[in-house]
Amino acid sequence: MNTSDDTDPSRLLDEAARWIGRRNLHTPSPADEREFAEWLSLDGRHEIAYEEARRVWQELTQLRQREESAALVGESTFRELVVIAIRRAVLAVGGILRTPASAVAFAGSLILLVAVILLVYGGFSFPFSEFHQTKIAEVHETRLSDGSTVTIGANTKIRVQFTDSERRVALLEGQAFFSVTKDLLRPFVVQAFDTIVRVHGTKFDVHTGSQEVRVSVLEGVVEVAHARDFQPSTDMEQPVVPRILTAGQQVLCLRHAQIEEVEPIKTGKAGEWRTGRLAYADAPLREVISDANRYYPGHIRIESPELEVLRITTSFGVGQIDQMLDTLAIALPLKVVRSSNGNIVLRPN
Numbered sequence: 001m002n003t004s005d006d007t008d009p010s011r012l013l014d015e016a017a018r019w020i021g022r023r024n025l026h027t028p029s030p031a032d033e034r035e036f037a038e039w040l041s042l043d044g045r046h047e048i049a050y051e052e053a054r055r056v057w058q059e060l061t062q063l064r065q066r067e068e069s070a071a072l073v074g075e076s077t078f079r080e081l082v083v084i085a086i087r088r089a090v091l092a093v094g095g096i097l098r099t100p101a102s103a104v105a106f107a108g109s110l111i112l113l114v115a116v117i118l119l120v121y122g123g124f125s126f127p128f129s130e131f132h133q134t135k136i137a138e139v140h141e142t143r144l145s146d147g148s149t150v151t152i153g154a155n156t157k158i159r160v161q162f163t164d165s166e167r168r169v170a171l172l173e174g175q176a177f178f179s180v181t182k183d184l185l186r187p188f189v190v191q192a193f194d195t196i197v198r199v200h201g202t203k204f205d206v207h208t209g210s211q212e213v214r215v216s217v218l219e220g221v222v223e224v225a226h227a228r229d230f231q232p233s234t235d236m237e238q239p240v241v242p243r244i245l246t247a248g249q250q251v252l253c254l255r256h257a258q259i260e261e262v263e264p265i266k267t268g269k270a271g272e273w274r275t276g277r278l279a280y281a282d283a284p285l286r287e288v289i290s291d292a293n294r295y296y297p298g299h300i301r302i303e304s305p306e307l308e309v310l311r312i313t314t315s316f317g318v319g320q321i322d323q324m325l326d327t328l329a330i331a332l333p334l335k336v337v338r339s340s341n342g343n344i345v346l347r348p349n
Contacts, residue, residue: 195225
């Protein structure tokens with residue numbers, strides 16, 4: 001551990017917190033103890049900061065051992081613990097922190113210290129949450145805090161929430177490809193509408209349509225089920241076995257209905273859309289147009305329900321949507337009506 005005689009009060013709690021973890025979560029070596037003694041001797045305020053951190057640690061240890069401590073996990077109780085700890089710390093070092101700015105910095109560091117102690121030792125769970133959204137025709141790859149990566153398709157929204165027991169992503173709209181870092185103790189869960197995808201470390205794609213969710217796997221093993229199937233079953237219910245997918249397989253999950261049988265991927269590989277090309281094999285027209293709308297600057301609308309269910313096999317680049325529509329007008333009984341504002345309507349021919 002690096003030692004420092006930095007006079008910044010916010011550094012005092014940071015260093016004290018690191019020493020608390022180093023000396024209480026592991027058995028310190030003689031070298032550790034010598035380094036700790038040297039750190040204390042550098043500045044008298046180091047000892048004050050360490051003693052305050054140690055008192056917070058001890059109180060939280062005692063709290064965890066009480067039977068009634070489960071009632072203290074609530075949000076308001078956590079705030080109360082932080083306020084009490086800050087008040088005690090500021091009083092303890094009041095003669096050292098002579099300016100309001102230094103007192104605020106010290107209090108901020110103490111909040112971090114208490115949060116870390118509660119998370120690591122006290123059994124409290126603080127979810128890490130973030131939100132990502134792409135625009136029309138925008139594809140973005142983002143790296144998550146666990147080392148996993150997500151390629152977010154065009155016009156897509158996801159919400160990420162990590163805790164110490166689970167990694168969860170909500171696919172709110174669009175399509176995303178996941179490359180998940182293996183963690184056997186923290187499953188990686190993706191929820192799209194009422195479909196749950198659960199893995200521990202693999203590469204797979206999740207695509208949402210207007211009426212279905214399609215999951216396809218590039219590497220590893222993936223579990224797929226409805227959200228209700230992951231809930232504990234009663235004695236009268238038979239547990240539902242999730243669909244198991246391996247590399248090269250896909251499954252279609254109809255919204256509020258059954259999950260179809262696992263089948264081989266019909267076109268290319270999972271996540272091939274990341275190269276900028278969309279491919280379909282015997283897909284309903286509504287799926288093709290729904291995807292095209294995520295890349296097209298105008299809006300494409302299918303006027304007739306009869307056209308939505310027409311099946312088509314096609315492949316096109318995301319920059320060739322106009323050409324794809326002209327081809328549809330030849331292959332299917334429809335006509336393409338373009339308006340001056342850039343919108344397009346597909347009507348029966």
